[in-house]
Amino acid sequence: MSNEIRTLVTIITEASIEKTLAREIEGLGAKGYTISDARGKGARGSRSAEWDYDGNIRIEVVCSREVGDKLEAHLQGKYFDNFAMIIYSHDVNVLRSVKF
């Protein structure tokens, strides 16, 4: 297929900052994002989602390499010190590349 390559950035972090993050992701130039609920464990302990406060979210952003880099830099600077958060990214083939 006439695919093109974009970057998929996945962020796993605390549910309580969902709205703020969504705003920031748009502000940095991403044309969309997808969020789902998650639970997990990491350096900051277990986040069991048994309770509003305790849950994680999983955010996916398909975007250009540049936007992805900007996004990662921003999140690293603002959240890594004080929030449960991991970020990973990799290339994906997309259809309708103009959308991303």
Add this chain to the structure above:
Amino acid sequence: MSNEIRTLVTIITEASIEKTLAREIEGLGAKGYTISDARGKGARGSRSAEWDYDGNIRIEVVCSREVGDKLEAHLQGKYFDNFAMIIYSHDVNVLRSVKF
């Protein structure tokens, strides 16, 4: 490990077409699929999943490159014009490749 390569196609789209899509995915030769609930924002606006109607789903299909291409072509033709939908894909290593 004795891995093999397959394609993982991820589709993010409107929850209301879940059943139809599941049927079509099977019909095109995929041997399985995984669905989870999601919310998000894109060209067709915000889909907040506050409400049945409004939610997204995230469908993953691990399959051969050919099935993946057929699937993408089918979905692009049938849904891209009128439905909130994005598709991306990439290679993954699988165990038990005969399953996919």
Add this chain to the structure above:
Amino acid sequence: MSNEIRTLVTIITEASIEKTLAREIEGLGAKGYTISDARGKGARGSRSAEWDYDGNIRIEVVCSREVGDKLEAHLQGKYFDNFAMIIYSHDVNVLRSVKF
């Protein structure tokens, strides 16, 4: 960015073994994991998540190649014969690689 490469292992399996799996994943040296709820269909039939018993989970583990291999070998040996389970993996760029 000063990224590094790790492996992302994704496991889709029966919800009823979540606690056991989480323990085993930690035991094999992964530093964290993320779980979300899912439903789907595969060789062992449809798992619709309509009902506690019936649901799937989707586990993601970002880890080194070695831990990933150990994890896959362990799961394959212990669960593939009797449990609905698929595993796939691929490389991802991570920030703060020391966390994984």
Add this chain to the structure above:
Amino acid sequence: MFDPIILFFLLGIFAGLFRSELRLPSQIYDFVSMILLLSIGMKGGVELAKQSVVELAPQMLAVFLLGLLLPFLAFPVLRFMGRLKRADAASIAAHYGSVSVGTFAVAAAFMVSQDIYFEEHLALLLVVLEIPAILVGIVLARGLSKNTQWGKVMHEIFAGKGVVLLLGGLIIGWISGPEGVESIKPLFFDLFKGMLALFLLEMGLIASAKIAVLRQYGLFIICFGITMPLVSSVLGTALGIWIGLSVGGTAVLAALAASASYIAVPAAMRISVPEANPTLSLAASLGVTFPFNVLIGIPLYYQLALKAHALLG
């Protein structure tokens, strides 16, 4: 005096406008809706048990015809005055020809709180009125095309959660009769109004979220969303008197006619007329017409029914 359920609706609207993080989890919304639908169905069914269904056939037919008529009224206005695309005009016409169970519930609660008698078997007419507009909407969008899979459309309509629970409730109520349902009254009847309050809280939140969309689509859709229910309510009132309903029953039928669907029709249109923009029709139905009916329409339709009965009844 304000009925508290109206205050719950207003609370939802204000919380939404104030960008509060308040929301009813969607599973709770489902739960609350199920209780309301089953309850409305069962109350109607218990009443049906007291009369012969055959007697109701003419009423059902008349209401069915009303459901066929309404979208034909709405369509040209949307298409030519509103300059909407054909698919959008057809889809919105279908929304307004069909009904909203939430509006029915509020209208029924209004009658109960004011001690006004109305025919509970209107729940049956509610189901009847839900359907024809969907068929008309598809025809308006597509013409009488041979390609339309009518079987699939009918399955989509009748297998929808709303219709199954309403019809199921009707049948359960009808078979069980008043003493039969006694043991499940505490959940389905006693909690009804509290559940309706929670439902309206969420509807207020949803309605307020539509305001951003409304701004985008401009004045026409707001005017249509207020004028169309007024017109429909007059037809509903006339029909109510003609088929011999009480004042309360007439007002409830007027509210039904005035209401616009936000569940069954959007679902059916998404499948059968996917090129219609669901954001637009839901903005009208949820952002304008539902609030209008709940806050202003229902008391108005009651006054109308009173006047009309005095004149013609």
Add this chain to the structure above:
Amino acid sequence: MFDPIILFFLLGIFAGLFRSELRLPSQIYDFVSMILLLSIGMKGGVELAKQSVVELAPQMLAVFLLGLLLPFLAFPVLRFMGRLKRADAASIAAHYGSVSVGTFAVAAAFMVSQDIYFEEHLALLLVVLEIPAILVGIVLARGLSKNTQWGKVMHEIFAGKGVVLLLGGLIIGWISGPEGVESIKPLFFDLFKGMLALFLLEMGLIASAKIAVLRQYGLFIICFGITMPLVSSVLGTALGIWIGLSVGGTAVLAALAASASYIAVPAAMRISVPEANPTLSLAASLGVTFPFNVLIGIPLYYQLALKAHALLG
């Protein structure tokens, strides 16, 4: 006259067969189950408070022995007549030796709606009967292997949601006594039957989803799913009379014996006998035996108890 909760079950079955999109969100299913389990436990506990637990010890022992016996009856039939794999035969035997709380609730509701007295402390026997079959099932599958982690198995059983809520409810009811629970009656007792109706609606949906599976496994599993409860109910009836239960209590114990687990046992088998196919045992338990007991079995067991008490009581 039909009890409406049975109609809810039928509604669920029909909606499922009709491929309706109706479903109870799993969180609501959890909520409804919790209310039912706590309610059953507390009602039983309140009754226990009125008598000495020591007096009940013989009843508990007798019922425990019944729970050990039943899987030994089922296993050879499954293994040799049904030609099932050893693990599957053992697992299904465990399901049928244990109990279903849903069936208990329907049986209790049947007695209440017909004004038949039964011993509420049967809730305690329900817990007792839940457990031994699981142990027997594991032994049947594995032999008395030293590898079985019995500690883990016991934890799995007692830490399961069902047992915790039932036992917790029993203790809460027992400590609080009738006046103590008065203040939480509206949620746990008054809503009981409505919640049971919702529960049965979902069980109907689940049962209908098993039909496709049943087709695949053929006639044997259907015959077993009907015959086994009939046999068990006779043993349950005999035991009920022997330990001195009332007619209603005997019928409820028969229904318990006849019921097949679909929560505690599948969970335990998945951990301890993972090579047993859960689809098969759940198809039998949910697709055949639960509907059979709810629709036909319970009234039958009551007739049986009546007859048996007249003969032997």
Add this chain to the structure above:
Amino acid sequence: MFDPIILFFLLGIFAGLFRSELRLPSQIYDFVSMILLLSIGMKGGVELAKQSVVELAPQMLAVFLLGLLLPFLAFPVLRFMGRLKRADAASIAAHYGSVSVGTFAVAAAFMVSQDIYFEEHLALLLVVLEIPAILVGIVLARGLSKNTQWGKVMHEIFAGKGVVLLLGGLIIGWISGPEGVESIKPLFFDLFKGMLALFLLEMGLIASAKIAVLRQYGLFIICFGITMPLVSSVLGTALGIWIGLSVGGTAVLAALAASASYIAVPAAMRISVPEANPTLSLAASLGVTFPFNVLIGIPLYYQLALKAHALLG
């Protein structure tokens, strides 16, 4: 005699310690909380309708000042005796200066079950007491920095689910009056105590999950979590007498002062003082203080109020 709701709390704790798989789905927790918050608000509002709000202004002011004072007492203890980081000390101080609605509900239920009169309009004071400690906590962490976005902080506080539902309920109750809310009583008032029981079951599960964390942070946090509420309750008692509350009202105000927030404050701190460790403050608030207040504190505060009223009242 034990109130069953306390037994539900204990059941939750034991189930958690026993590593049972029992849990209330988070959507059900939300549902239950919403009912409790709206109910508390509406009861308070109905009472407010009976008196002039202006008369309450001095009480509100006094309680607001108490909310400002409490974190200033807690902070030095946490910072210098507990050797906590400044941000952590400030954040925990804010938790303990603010309130827990769950504790209020248990205190209110205690008074009702013992037939002790208390002023229902304390729900209004509950909202007032929730807020000032948050502001003080931010100032203690940051100083009076110009960078703090106070507008955003206030929005965060007032748009939070808890405040919106409590204030919304107060206003709805106030406008509707006693007869107005009659029709929604079955859901919001009759089910209140059962819902509180479910809420406490989940709180017990949550509290028991904090024990692992507590072990890690050692004795200081446990001592603080018990001593601080005792001190606060004395101040609350004094204030209650001073502003003229009844014995029951004084005890409820003491319980409010003694309670520590676990919803509004952690949410606000996460945004405004993100370097504070939420695990620590929640371990104290949920793992120590909430159980202490529910199991021991509330009856104690009532004795205190009795004594104090005898001496000074």
